[in-house]
Amino acid sequence: MKRIAIIGGGFSGLSAACYLARDGYDVTLYEKNSTLGGRARVIERDGFTFDMGPTFYWMPDIFEKFFADFGKSASDYYRLIRLNPGYEIYFDSLDSVKISSKLEEIYAVFEQIEPGSSRFLKSYLKRAEYNYRVAIDKVMERPGKSPLELIMPETIMSLSQFITSISASVRANIKSEKLRQVLEFPVLFLGAKPSRTPLFYCFMNYADMVLGTWHIEGGMFKLVEAMESIAKSYGAKIITDCHIDKIVTKNSKVTGVNFTNRKDGVTSSADADFVITSADYHFSETLLDESERNYSEKYWQGRVFAPSALLYYVAFNKKLDNISHHTLFFDSSFTEHAETIYDSPRWPDKPLFYGSFPSITDHTLAPEGKECGIFLIPIASGIKDTPELRENYFLQIISRMERLTNQEISNHIIFKESYSLKNFTEDYHAYKGNAYGLSNILMQTAFLKPKMENRHLDNLLYVGQLTVPGPGVPPAIISGKIARGLTIKKLKNG
Numbered sequence: 001m002k003r004i005a006i007i008g009g010g011f012s013g014l015s016a017a018c019y020l021a022r023d024g025y026d027v028t029l030y031e032k033n034s035t036l037g038g039r040a041r042v043i044e045r046d047g048f049t050f051d052m053g054p055t056f057y058w059m060p061d062i063f064e065k066f067f068a069d070f071g072k073s074a075s076d077y078y079r080l081i082r083l084n085p086g087y088e089i090y091f092d093s094l095d096s097v098k099i100s101s102k103l104e105e106i107y108a109v110f111e112q113i114e115p116g117s118s119r120f121l122k123s124y125l126k127r128a129e130y131n132y133r134v135a136i137d138k139v140m141e142r143p144g145k146s147p148l149e150l151i152m153p154e155t156i157m158s159l160s161q162f163i164t165s166i167s168a169s170v171r172a173n174i175k176s177e178k179l180r181q182v183l184e185f186p187v188l189f190l191g192a193k194p195s196r197t198p199l200f201y202c203f204m205n206y207a208d209m210v211l212g213t214w215h216i217e218g219g220m221f222k223l224v225e226a227m228e229s230i231a232k233s234y235g236a237k238i239i240t241d242c243h244i245d246k247i248v249t250k251n252s253k254v255t256g257v258n259f260t261n262r263k264d265g266v267t268s269s270a271d272a273d274f275v276i277t278s279a280d281y282h283f284s285e286t287l288l289d290e291s292e293r294n295y296s297e298k299y300w301q302g303r304v305f306a307p308s309a310l311l312y313y314v315a316f317n318k319k320l321d322n323i324s325h326h327t328l329f330f331d332s333s334f335t336e337h338a339e340t341i342y343d344s345p346r347w348p349d350k351p352l353f354y355g356s357f358p359s360i361t362d363h364t365l366a367p368e369g370k371e372c373g374i375f376l377i378p379i380a381s382g383i384k385d386t387p388e389l390r391e392n393y394f395l396q397i398i399s400r401m402e403r404l405t406n407q408e409i410s411n412h413i414i415f416k417e418s419y420s421l422k423n424f425t426e427d428y429h430a431y432k433g434n435a436y437g438l439s440n441i442l443m444q445t446a447f448l449k450p451k452m453e454n455r456h457l458d459n460l461l462y463v464g465q466l467t468v469p470g471p472g473v474p475p476a477i478i479s480g481k482i483a484r485g486l487t488i489k490k491l492k493n494g
Helices: 011-022 060-068 103-113 117-139 153-157 166-173 177-190 199-211 221-233 281-286 297-301 334-342 387-405 421-428 473-493
Strands: 003-007 026-030 042-045 048-051 080-082 087-092 095-099 214-216 237-239 242-250 253-261 267-271 274-277 308-316 326-329 353-356 371-379 413-419 460-462
Touching: 003 011, 003 253, 011 026, 011 221, 011 473, 042 413, 048 371, 060 473, 087 177, 087 387, 095 103, 095 177, 103 117, 103 177, 103 199, 117 153, 117 166, 117 177, 117 199, 166 177, 166 199, 177 199, 221 237, 242 274, 253 274, 274 473, 308 387, 308 421, 326 387, 334 371, 353 387, 371 387, 387 413, 460 473
Parallel strands: 003 026, 003 274, 026 237, 087 326, 274 460
Antiparallel strands: 042 048, 080 214, 087 095, 242 253, 253 267, 308 371, 308 413, 326 353, 353 371
16 A cells, blocks of 8 residues: 655645545655644634634635535534625724625625626626636646646636736726725735736635635634544544654655654654645755755745735623624725735735634634634735734734724733744744745746646655645645645556
8 A cells, every 4th residue: 555645734735635545545644733724723712712824714615525525515524604794894983894695785785885886796796706617617626737727718718817907807897995995805815916816816706705705613623623534534644743854765756754753852754655745835845955846945035925914813801893703904005005015025004904703603712791803914924023013013903993893992802812924934834934825926826836746756746825726725625636636646657
């Protein structure tokens, strides 16, 4: 039986482990941290539960497709709740737009703010639905080897959408700055400016407004537990607190891995016929000799990275008013904030920020009468990170939230924890402390992303957000499935 070593227990690594264990391979997954999930770990403290990473559950059909591959359904592992509103965006004091779970109500909101705008939205979402089906059914499961993968009738028909940006289309048809930001917001999940994101990616608006925003009762970590359960049910072995020190090679082949137990410091090695690494791509390459790497340091320095993040996990001793489960605070300039991320990396003066308050929907996540809040400020990768900066930005966003939602909250904080660039680097070996991988700009799309296959070592693959299909939980899961197909093909040919 062929032995497969998987480095990293995030969604892509878990996905690959599930598929390859089901296929009968001897799979061992090695995870650096004490729990699985990668960025989707959890903080539990004093009766509060915080998802440390992803909080949006979009594209439920992709999750169902994954579970169906194992004869299961998401409902076998957790309960899903569709949020209404899906999210709320604040623009000024008590001035917000709520995005309903019902499409007709979204059209009505658009029409109320800008008469005639709902006509554009309907046609825009029709195109978005078509693009979604092309992306999910035709493109996303391709390994990104060649531009020929993208040549098909559906993409040829959409060619103009790769040279036109989302921002150009939206701003040519919508005058209201509020509505422009509503339509451009989902692009943030792709880690790029709307002005640099091809219009083809408008399928994110279909995912948002039509497929809806969902919540897993108990939090996103329930998805991690579900995938772990599937992997183990097929015999996959999972080893946590295990730091990989070296990918061992001989005669242009990977032969195994060297690792250290982080609890006792004991070093060991394990043989493998094939290695898949879902760890940070740049870090994974440091586990190889320079002559065996796909990319140089200069290459990585020239990539456009999606934002990193400054996060706060905050416990409140009361229920909060005038907020939704997902609330975005856009009371400052999106353009100026984006410039500090992509054009001239630095800390923003007045950042946009996001708050997730899952205990509004899910009372299991906080003690009765209390609220848990997760705040996120998108920031540039590779900038300075200090306790003083974290504290200053926390005070700023709490003050702004008080003004925007017309309530006093600073004196109701029980505790808070922060997480940012240094933590991403320490916990995940994330290059420059990145949180979301590479930006989905045109020159970093599909076959232009870092390759999944190592060009020097035929039995080594890379998976996860820095390769195809890209950042986000659904793409990471798909990445693991793509790796499964490549692995089987290589082992049969090898």
